[in-house]
Amino acid sequence: MPTGGRPAGHPFRTWPRSDMERTIPPEQFDRGYAEGDPPWVIGEPQPVVAELARSGAFGGTILDAGCGTGEHAIHLALLGYEVVGVDTAANALERARAKAAEAGCTPRFELANALELPPEPRFDTVVDSALFHVFGPADQRRYARSLHRVCLPGAVAHVLALGEANAEFGPSVRQDEIRDAFADGWDVDYVQPSRYAGIAYGEPARVMGVRDGDRIEVPAWLARFRKR
Template identity: 55%
Template structure:
């Protein structure tokens, strides 16, 4: 991103309905992480949106907190959890200044990192260093740059993750190719050759970063 979008833009997107990243359930890549035991100890779902991942992890018995800078998103997440009968916890928090949150062992970042500009990506990594316990991990699922004329959303190169977490206290252990499921918007229908509302899989990066 050239400039990090304001929280108000996300608030409006959630008030207007379901943004294209809301698919009614968790991302398959996150389901796979949970299946493979990637989440340990206390978990923070940062940028939780409408709460699909927090709800999924809570159902599995994880001690998880969903946090988002958008109050509208958190309100919808709480409603969704209540409707699902899941006792999931949510709070409004600034991902760039999460000092008020308790320390955690694992952070899930699904489609948050890529909305920040380069300066805020580095600031985000520094902020996480203050709440992730030594030995803990951050899992980042972010849209990958493809060079297509129309991208699904904010996109990054893998190098952006490496650069942001290059500071002391972090080790980027792995960045692999993954996919991200989203909903085609009216604006992207022609580019994808699919009608608006169609679910598609788009290229993504899946990173595991370790706190030392």
């Protein structure tokens, strides 16, 4: 199991292009988790997600879409929620299960593609921290439909995605892209400016004027949708 850090050849030494037209392939993520910590692994939940939890924004059974190494699923499980984390990266899930065991909680982690979730409504809340923005436009809409299938009526989806002002750090999306993707079957509560915490490595660190491996915060969007 990786102990952290990233070798020079790490597949996410720099993020994919922010103006991409295609979805980043799952195998690239799996290789990234096998070879070290990608830039979105900060060793704790995103501050925005932790604040949502403190404010009572979560309820019922929670889906952590694109759960990665499990920081959000574990945080919510320790608060007493039933949580299911899904990811296409087997290496990430292996690390998530080990972290959950160390923390003494039992969220469930499943190998699954968030674009093709089984048609079984079972979730009351969704948390998406930095998954939406790795999809191209067509898959963004496909993803919203996939979430709609597995959510119960009235379910709430929280989406935290990188904003377009940080192209040097990672793939980014515009506010209208988020709204358009969730136009069918969802009501928009809000799409508002937010912040996303990450680790700057390689070229992004140089461009942003920070040291390699420094923690940073970049512009993001925080959106909340309700299933009709």
